[in-house]
Amino acid sequence: MDYTYTIIDSSASSKLQLQLYLQEYEDFTCAGVATSASEGLDIILKFTPDVVLVNLAEDGLEYFQMVTELNQYMPSLPIIIGYATTKKYAYNAIKSGFFDYWILPHNEFDVRKTIMRLRKLHPKHNIPSTICLKSYNDYRYLDTKDILYLKSDNNATDFFMRDGNVVSAFKTLKSFEDVLPTGFVRIHQSYILNSRYVSRINYGKSMCTLKNGQDELPFSKTYKGKIDALKEMLSKTAVGELN
Secondary structure, eight states, rough: OEEEEEEEEHHHHHHHHHHHHHHOOOTEEEEESSSSSSHHHHHHHHOOOEEEEEEOOOOOOOOOHHHHHHHOSSSSOOEEEESSSTTTTTTHHHHHTTTTTEESSOHHHHHHHHHHHHHHHHHOTTTTOOOEEEEETTTEEEEEGGGGEEEETTTTEEEETSOEEEEEEESSSHHHHTTTTTOOOOOOOOEEEEGEEEEEEETTTTTTETEEEOOOEEOOOOOOOHHHHHHHHHHHHHSSOOO
């Protein structure tokens, strides 16, 4: 399963550089970006990311206050990594329990060392990233990262895979909806999609387009709330939005 992260950074260039570095790590998925302590607090409480990366900039004390507030609402804090142009806030970061502290500009080697140490100290390998399809004495294991979407047909469900293969299972879509990891969204009575592969949401046509450019999946009014939440999450993780 992926580590989810949120970036809180008022500098567009710093945020973009960090996102580019983190794209190298397939087990790290962005769960929102923010530009201030108040916006960051809201996003953290909403998406509960595993990791929070924050540019302390000139408003470092506001972010330490944000961490104090998080303690009031969350049973456990996310892993917090701070960064700034100087060591000015390093002591406060240590006292506040930050996992690491970087000096700007971002350094790819520093990011890599932190990620590897994070994986070592907070492993996620105990959480399965595969789903098992059982048919009589046949057991088939699918990596959830490779699933584009699921389509139901009466009491059978087809798994459409990234490599073009289609794997069938004789169970209802509902039975898989309850066990799939975060990121899989039910959008229709007949469809569950993997949000990491969504490239377009067209409300006019009630369609979701996947990144392969070939698959368009319909969504229904019943699941519009989930589509709205998906749109909001994808917009938060986008580098920018042009009207």
